[in-house]
Amino acid sequence: MGVLEGIRVVDLTNLLPGPFATNIFAELGAEVIKVERPDGGDPSRQMVPGLYEMLNSRKKSLTLDLKDESDKSTLRKLLRESDVLIEGFRPGVMDRLGFGKDEVAKLNSELIYCSISGYGQSGPYRDAPGHDLNYLAVSGILGISGLPNGGPEAAGGIQIADLAASLYATISVLGALLNKARTRSNGVYIDVSLVESALALMSPRIAEYYARNEPAKSDFMGRGAYGAYLTKDGQYISIACVEEKFWETFCETVGMKEFLLDNLFNSWTKRMENAEIINRKIEAIIIRKTLSEWLSIFGEVDLPVSRVNMINDLSKDPHLKHRNAIIEEGDCLRVPFPVKMHRMEAFSQIGHLENTERKGD
Amino acid sequence: MGVLEGIRVVDLTNLLPGPFATNIFAELGAEVIKVERPDGGDPSRQMVPGLYEMLNSRKKSLTLDLKDESDKSTLRKLLRESDVLIEGFRPGVMDRLGFGKDEVAKLNSELIYCSISGYGQSGPYRDAPGHDLNYLAVSGILGISGLPNGGPEAAGGIQIADLAASLYATISVLGALLNKARTRSNGVYIDVSLVESALALMSPRIAEYYARNEPAKSDFMGRGAYGAYLTKDGQYISIACVEEKFWETFCETVGMKEFLLDNLFNSWTKRMENAEIINRKIEAIIIRKTLSEWLSIFGEVDLPVSRVNMINDLSKDPHLKHRNAIIEEGDCLRVPFPVKMHRMEAFSQIGHLENTERKGD
Numbered sequence: 001m002g003v004l005e006g007i008r009v010v011d012l013t014n015l016l017p018g019p020f021a022t023n024i025f026a027e028l029g030a031e032v033i034k035v036e037r038p039d040g041g042d043p044s045r046q047m048v049p050g051l052y053e054m055l056n057s058r059k060k061s062l063t064l065d066l067k068d069e070s071d072k073s074t075l076r077k078l079l080r081e082s083d084v085l086i087e088g089f090r091p092g093v094m095d096r097l098g099f100g101k102d103e104v105a106k107l108n109s110e111l112i113y114c115s116i117s118g119y120g121q122s123g124p125y126r127d128a129p130g131h132d133l134n135y136l137a138v139s140g141i142l143g144i145s146g147l148p149n150g151g152p153e154a155a156g157g158i159q160i161a162d163l164a165a166s167l168y169a170t171i172s173v174l175g176a177l178l179n180k181a182r183t184r185s186n187g188v189y190i191d192v193s194l195v196e197s198a199l200a201l202m203s204p205r206i207a208e209y210y211a212r213n214e215p216a217k218s219d220f221m222g223r224g225a226y227g228a229y230l231t232k233d234g235q236y237i238s239i240a241c242v243e244e245k246f247w248e249t250f251c252e253t254v255g256m257k258e259f260l261l262d263n264l265f266n267s268w269t270k271r272m273e274n275a276e277i278i279n280r281k282i283e284a285i286i287i288r289k290t291l292s293e294w295l296s297i298f299g300e301v302d303l304p305v306s307r308v309n310m311i312n313d314l315s316k317d318p319h320l321k322h323r324n325a326i327i328e329e330g331d332c333l334r335v336p337f338p339v340k341m342h343r344m345e346a347f348s349q350i351g352h353l354e355n356t357e358r359k360g361d
Numbered sequence: 362m363g364v365l366e367g368i369r370v371v372d373l374t375n376l377l378p379g380p381f382a383t384n385i386f387a388e389l390g391a392e393v394i395k396v397e398r399p400d401g402g403d404p405s406r407q408m409v410p411g412l413y414e415m416l417n418s419r420k421k422s423l424t425l426d427l428k429d430e431s432d433k434s435t436l437r438k439l440l441r442e443s444d445v446l447i448e449g450f451r452p453g454v455m456d457r458l459g460f461g462k463d464e465v466a467k468l469n470s471e472l473i474y475c476s477i478s479g480y481g482q483s484g485p486y487r488d489a490p491g492h493d494l495n496y497l498a499v500s501g502i503l504g505i506s507g508l509p510n511g512g513p514e515a516a517g518g519i520q521i522a523d524l525a526a527s528l529y530a531t532i533s534v535l536g537a538l539l540n541k542a543r544t545r546s547n548g549v550y551i552d553v554s555l556v557e558s559a560l561a562l563m564s565p566r567i568a569e570y571y572a573r574n575e576p577a578k579s580d581f582m583g584r585g586a587y588g589a590y591l592t593k594d595g596q597y598i599s600i601a602c603v604e605e606k607f608w609e610t611f612c613e614t615v616g617m618k619e620f621l622l623d624n625l626f627n628s629w630t631k632r633m634e635n636a637e638i639i640n641r642k643i644e645a646i647i648i649r650k651t652l653s654e655w656l657s658i659f660g661e662v663d664l665p666v667s668r669v670n671m672i673n674d675l676s677k678d679p680h681l682k683h684r685n686a687i688i689e690e691g692d693c694l695r696v697p698f699p700v701k702m703h704r705m706e707a708f709s710q711i712g713h714l715e716n717t718e719r720k721g722d
Binding site: 003004005006047049050051053054105111124125128130132133137140141142143151152157160163167169170174175176177178179187189191193199203207210221223236238243246303306309311313320322326335344345 | 364365366367377381385389408409410411412415462466472474481482483484485486489490491492493495496497498499500501502504505507512513514515517518519520521524525528530532533536537538539540542546547548549550552553554556558560561562563564565566567568569571572573575582584587588589591597599600601603604607629663664665666667668669670671672673674675678679680681683684686687693694695696698699700701703704705706
């Protein structure tokens with residue numbers, strides 16, 4: 001049983017941000033009805049191999065031509081009987097189809113209606129097309145990405161702006177549903193933009209930047225003893241010694257005690273500004289032993305270090321296996337909803353709600 | 362009025378992931394009571410300038426020594442009168458303090474109790490310390506970060522694993538509160554880990570990787586006509602031409618028509634594998650004009666391009682200003698909750714619920 005059982009979501013989204021959000025609703029037990037157009041459906045079916053199946057296999061599927069009057073009337077009926085509508089068209093399209101927020105409110109005044117778009121439903125960039133990278137660019141995340149001494153690089157690995165919008169859309173819809181359940185109030189219109197969702201994740205860096213008087217990128221993003229370091233056997237280890245106690249333990253463990261006597265390195269801020277010197281030294285040390293030798297050495301002390309998993313290491317990682325964080329389904333790997341939830345039973349045993357762990361945990 | 366008005370959250374978290382989550386509750390109208398220890402409180406007060414104020418200024422504050430019997434009893438009273446507890450200690454600490462989930466369920470069987478930790482409440486890595494980078498490493502995100510032809514680099518700019526956990530914790534707590542409001546059921550225990558939250562954001566790349574038969578990093582992460590390119594005046598423009606129609610328009614607009622005749626570049630997958638050739642050519646073209654010249658040229662056609670904002674550009678960006686996405690508060694800049702919500706009024710005007718836009722919108 002999922003916590004969202006009994007909630008019905010109509011999903012008019014394609015590609016990544018919308019379907020990732022509605023997939024969360026499906027994983028949590030909601031009934032999600034994905035509506036696709038007749039001519040080929042969601043473009044992700046063709047564009048990115050594997051993506052469509054991953055995001056949509058837990059949803060019901062309905063094909064509707066939203067320019068056809070009889071199909072429009074099917075959608076109207078569905079909206080009258082649903083709790084949530086999530087759509088991801090460019091701003092203005094839903095209005096032109098006759099399903100703008102005012103029209104839909106007349107069908108179902110309690111509906112939570114969520115629009116996900118690149119730049120939001122208003123403003124000078126509203127009608128511009130875009131991909132994840134463009135939203136990272138406008139939000140400031142791209143500007144601090146890449147090497148501390150280099151220019152902006154699309155180097156973060158994953159689709160941050162797309163996924164930030166998925167999660168903020170989910171939060172907003174759940175907040176509105178909760179408000180409705182508690183106060184029996186009308187529905188809510190929710191305007192999620194990818195760029196503002198990315199900007200929200202950028203906000204801690206913005207606060208830090210101004211509090212530190214606008215440092216140059218090399219000082220702001222440089223990190224000493226914080227990075228991925230190559231080992232003797234061609235693998236990588238991640239080391240993240242921010243706090244003084246970890247920095248001291250690390251220097252003592254790898255034979256860098258002389259760094260503890262030098263004023264250049266005696267605070268985290270100084271280790272950001274003098275990161276290059278520290279990191280060149282660490283690189284020269286870490287390359288001398290294999291990953292498993294280092295993990296064994298660091299395992300003797302309390303340090304924030306870990307292996308760097310490549311994608312094909314993930315299903316073999318003992319911790320991720322133990323947590324059922326990545327599971328085999330047929331010949332595919334699947335990452336389930338990442339949070340474990342258990343019903344609390346006061347005075348008695350804990351009943352499992354969903355996403356339970358591997359037996360013997 | 363916020364959608365979470367009437368919800369009380371007890372916040373036993375420090376640094377970034379927990380406080381970012383509880384800040385969302387505060388922004389949406391919940392009453393959040395942040396509990397800090399007497400000797401200096403949340404370490405973020407010292408560690409990262411600006412961070413504490415950004416994350417905690419909308420919360421009530423309470424100082425409690427959780428080893429003191431009288432302070433313990435204050436916390437017990439508070440938990441009896443609250444809806445949510447969010448804590449971020451290393452696994453086992455709350456049990457040792459006498460506030461483990463079973464103890465707390467006896468105080469308030471309806472409480473939603475959420476633990477946020479690096480590796481979760483079980484499994485072989487449970488007790489290891491860690492920072493954002495280590496969780497990115499174990500989740501596989503670090504392995505695909507950095508340049509397509511290079512090794513893993515901490516180059517994404519923001520704290521992805523920390524923030525992913527904040528958002529998944531918020532989603533899970535809201536889901537549990539909604540379930541309780543709809544079914545009048547008992548409370549729920551929620552176990553959020555940073556590494557599994559990051560892994561969930563990695564899941565689209567995992568699906569794509571296996572569907573494409575495990576490509577090498579250079580083929581998997583290389584992107585032609587998708588990146589930040591340096592302009593004549595030392596600024597950057599982001600270009601993200603994934604779809605054929607955008608690729609064709611782009612080549613025609615910048616004088617790269619010969620690329621449209623070459624089989625090496627006639628699909629997105631091929632433009633990933635042959636990204637270097639494309640990007641060297643684009644770099645040589647984009648450097649010839651200024652950012653504003655390029656924005657004006659690209660503004661005439663429908664293309665996914667945008668300026669790359671540096672942090673100190675954000676408050677001047679006309680779109681972000683229009684959307685009230687970043688606002689001045691005293692002498693600080695603040696990023697409010699990024700989603701606009703409006704109460705739906707069927708058959709009448711739309712009433713503003715919160716986070717309304719600039720007048721004249």
